[in-house]
């Protein structure tokens with residue numbers, strides 16, 4: 001499969017749905033490459049891999065380290081690096097940190113959370129040669145400010161505000177948009193209101209593609225399973241079973257037998 005570019009991603013609007021999945025390291029990125037159009041190095045890595053309770057502690061250094069690993073594992077896949085909380089609060093800071101992503105990793109684009117209130121930042125980044133993915137709806141980086149993860153689009157006022165967010169982000173120059181935790185009918189209206197692809201997570205099927213956090217969809221992350229997550233395997237059980245068998249075989253001296261010695 002040929003690596004997607006901004007141009008070919010834009011052409012997927014109202015076409016074949018885009019498959020996005022998070023990846024945090026070369027090992028899994030290599031496994032995902034043949035099925036995914038886009039890999040997202042999400043700041044969710046600080047939860048599933050870092051053991052933190054939300055995404056707010058992710059740092060630029062971590063995101064760059066993991067983006068490099070993902071890009072090495074999946075050399076033929078479009079990679080988006082999430083900008084962590086607090087790294088794009090004004091134009092100068094946003095550009096300084098986005099430039100770090102481009103100068104210190106081969107990631108193709110960055111993602112920032114926020115709607116119309118972040119459009120000026122997106123415009124500034126795009127004007128300076130950065131490819132930007134927007135992220136609207138439920139914003140994980142706002143979890144402490146909002147007092148929890150709140151589904152959006154429950155009222156007509158919220159629906160219109162989400163549409164305005166998407167249109168502002170498109171006008172600012174973003175080439176793609178993630179919409180998270182939004183009522184499905186509203187997410188569909190949002191997707192129909194812009195000409196850039198809208199990728200849903202917990203936002204129904206009326207959008208231009210889907211993204212899931214890989215540790216969620218492989219059933220590896222046990223602390224919490226959101227309603228919208230389909231677990232395509234029971235990864236936790238499979239891993240525990242394998243390690244338990246290894247443990248028993250080490251203790252009983254079944255492993256290593258003559259097949260596994262020099």
Ligand code: KIV
Pocket residue numbers: 022040041042043044045055082178180201211213
């Ligand atoms: O950090 C992340 O994994 C994300 C997805 C939830 C879209 O932003």
